[in-house]
Amino acid sequence: MKTPQRAGKLALTLIAGAALTLMSASSMASSHREAPFLTGTPKVDGTDLYLFRSYAPGREGFVTVIADYMPFQDPQGGPNFYQFDQNALYEIHFDNNGDAKEDLTFQFRFKNTSKKTALNINGKQTLIPLINSDVIKTVNDRALNVRETYTIDMVRGERRASSGTRLDNPAGGKDFDKPVDNIGDKSFGGASGYETYASKHVYDVALPGCDTKARVFVGQRKEPFFIAVGKIFDLINLDPLGAEAGGNANNLEGKNISSIAMELPIACVANNGDPVIGAWTTASVRQGRLINPNPGTGINNASREGGPWAQVSRVGMPLVNEVIIGMDDKDKFNTSKPRNDAQFIDYVTNPALPAFIEKLYPSARAPTNFPRTDLVTVFLKGLPGKNQPKNVVASEMLRLNTDTTPTPLASQNVLGVAGGDPAGFPNGRRPADDIVDVSLRVAMGVLCVATGESDALGVGCKPADAPAGGLKFTDGVRKLPSDFKPAFPYLNTPLPGNQ
Numbered sequence: 001m002k003t004p005q006r007a008g009k010l011a012l013t014l015i016a017g018a019a020l021t022l023m024s025a026s027s028m029a030s031s032h033r034e035a036p037f038l039t040g041t042p043k044v045d046g047t048d049l050y051l052f053r054s055y056a057p058g059r060e061g062f063v064t065v066i067a068d069y070m071p072f073q074d075p076q077g078g079p080n081f082y083q084f085d086q087n088a089l090y091e092i093h094f095d096n097n098g099d100a101k102e103d104l105t106f107q108f109r110f111k112n113t114s115k116k117t118a119l120n121i122n123g124k125q126t127l128i129p130l131i132n133s134d135v136i137k138t139v140n141d142r143a144l145n146v147r148e149t150y151t152i153d154m155v156r157g158e159r160r161a162s163s164g165t166r167l168d169n170p171a172g173g174k175d176f177d178k179p180v181d182n183i184g185d186k187s188f189g190g191a192s193g194y195e196t197y198a199s200k201h202v203y204d205v206a207l208p209g210c211d212t213k214a215r216v217f218v219g220q221r222k223e224p225f226f227i228a229v230g231k232i233f234d235l236i237n238l239d240p241l242g243a244e245a246g247g248n249a250n251n252l253e254g255k256n257i258s259s260i261a262m263e264l265p266i267a268c269v270a271n272n273g274d275p276v277i278g279a280w281t282t283a284s285v286r287q288g289r290l291i292n293p294n295p296g297t298g299i300n301n302a303s304r305e306g307g308p309w310a311q312v313s314r315v316g317m318p319l320v321n322e323v324i325i326g327m328d329d330k331d332k333f334n335t336s337k338p339r340n341d342a343q344f345i346d347y348v349t350n351p352a353l354p355a356f357i358e359k360l361y362p363s364a365r366a367p368t369n370f371p372r373t374d375l376v377t378v379f380l381k382g383l384p385g386k387n388q389p390k391n392v393v394a395s396e397m398l399r400l401n402t403d404t405t406p407t408p409l410a411s412q413n414v415l416g417v418a419g420g421d422p423a424g425f426p427n428g429r430r431p432a433d434d435i436v437d438v439s440l441r442v443a444m445g446v447l448c449v450a451t452g453e454s455d456a457l458g459v460g461c462k463p464a465d466a467p468a469g470g471l472k473f474t475d476g477v478r479k480l481p482s483d484f485k486p487a488f489p490y491l492n493t494p495l496p497g498n499q
Helices: 004-026 193-199 327-335 338-349 353-360 373-381 435-443 446-451
Strands: 046-053 062-073 088-095 104-114 118-121 124-127 146-156 203-205 214-222 256-265 276-291 303-315 398-401
Touching: 046 276, 046 303, 046 398, 062 088, 062 214, 062 276, 088 256, 303 327, 327 338, 338 373, 353 435, 373 435, 373 446, 435 446
Parallel strands: none
Antiparallel strands: 046 062, 062 256, 088 104, 088 276, 104 146, 118 124, 203 214, 214 256, 276 303, 276 398
16 A cells, blocks of 8 residues: 555656656647647747848848747736746757758757845835836846846757857856846836847857857847738738738737847858858757646746757748648647658648639639749758758758848848849848748749749749749738848847836
8 A cells, every 4th residue: 555655756756757748749839829839838939030141331241140939929028028938948050061950059048036126014025026126227237136047058060969068158157148028118217228228238259169259149129020910811811912011010010029149250150161051940848847836936946847858949941830831730840850851841842822822812823833843942942053052951941141242231122032132031031021922922933933934043943834923922011121220139129018
C-alpha cells in the first residue's frame, strides 16, 4: 500500500510524464496567429522577419535583421504589459552557403526580476501592483518594479552542437537590459520621453572573430506590418484590383510588437565566398511543463519547465505559413527545419491560393503551369542573378544578396524588385516593402509575365501560363519608406498605453 508521500511523488511523476508527452505531441506552431498551437502561446509567436542592407548613411557595410514576436499588442497592456517568455529560447539563424542549414545563430534568453517595490501601509510593507512606481528615465531605473534582461549567445554551425559564446555587454557583465514597454506618456515624462529612454538600450556589441562591432536592440516597437487582415480572411472581402493605397484600413495600425533587432557587419555574416545569405527566426520551449501547485513569490514561477528544446515557431519568407501551407500542416511547418522542406513541396508546386482567388473572382484566372516552378524559385531558391545562392538547396527562408547596393530611403520602391528596386523584396525585406501586394501578384503569375517568352528570369513558365499575371492585385493598404525611422532599429516608437 502506498503511503501518502509516495503516492504524491508518483502522482507528480505521472503529471510530469503526461506534460512531457503532451508538449512533445503538440509542440508545434508562427506568424500573426496563423498556426493553431501558437494561438495559446503568443509570447513565442514569431510574426515577421526583416532582412536588408542598412540604408542609413554610413551604415551600408551592415546587414539589419529584425525578428518580431507577440502579435496584436494593445498599447494598454498593463499591469504586466508584454514581456518575453523567460522559459523560451528565441533564435535568429543565418545560412551563408545555400545548404539550408544554419551556419551562424544568435540565441536570446530572457529573465524577469522583481524589485519587490513596497509601500508602508499602516506599518505593513505592501508590494505594489504596478510595473513602475514613478517616472522612468534611465536603464534599470529605480522606478522600474520589474527588470527585464536578456543574454545573447553566438553559435557557429549547428545550433544545438555547442553552447556558443556569450556576448559581453559593453557596460559590463553578460546581461543586457530591455526597455519596459511604452506604458504611457506620464510614465516617461512626456510624449518624447519613451524614445529617449528606449534609445539608451541600443548596444554596440563585439562579436567573436569579427573586427567590427554589431548593434543590438530588443524592445517594443509600433507594429510595422500593414495589411487589411480582416477583409482578406473574410473570403477576400475587398476589391483585389482596386486602389493600391487608401482602399482599405490597416488593421494593425493601432498595435505594437516586440522586436529583436541586430545590425551585423556583412563581412561577419556572408563569409563563405557567396554574397547571398539566408535567414529565419525560431522560438523554442522546453518539452515538459509542470504547473507548480505552490508557487512562491516572484515573477513567472507558476510552472516548472524541463526536457529538450522543442521548436514551436518559425518565420522566414513572409506569409508562407499563413497563405501557402494547408491548415492541417501549419503546426508541423513551424516545428520543421529548412533542410526538411521537401515535405511541403506540394503546397508550393500546386498552391491552393490562386485557385481560391479564381473561385471568388472568376475573371482572375489562376496560372496553369504545373508544377509551379516560378513559386519554387521565389519562395524556396531565390531569383537567379538576384538572390539565389550558388549551390542552393530548395528551402524556405528570407534571402538577401549582400552585394546589392542599398537603395536610399527616399528612392525606395515599395514593390521591391518588381518595382525596379533590386534592394527590395524578395531580395531581403525592408519595413516598407509591400509584401502583401507582391505576394498576391507572384501567386497569380507575375513572374511568368515578366520572364517573357524566352524565360529570361529562368522561372520555368511563360506569359500564356498566367492569364491574370499582369494584373495589379492589392489589399488596398500601403505605407511609404518615409513612414519608418531612417536608421537602426528602423521601426517606430511604440504607441503609448495612455492613448
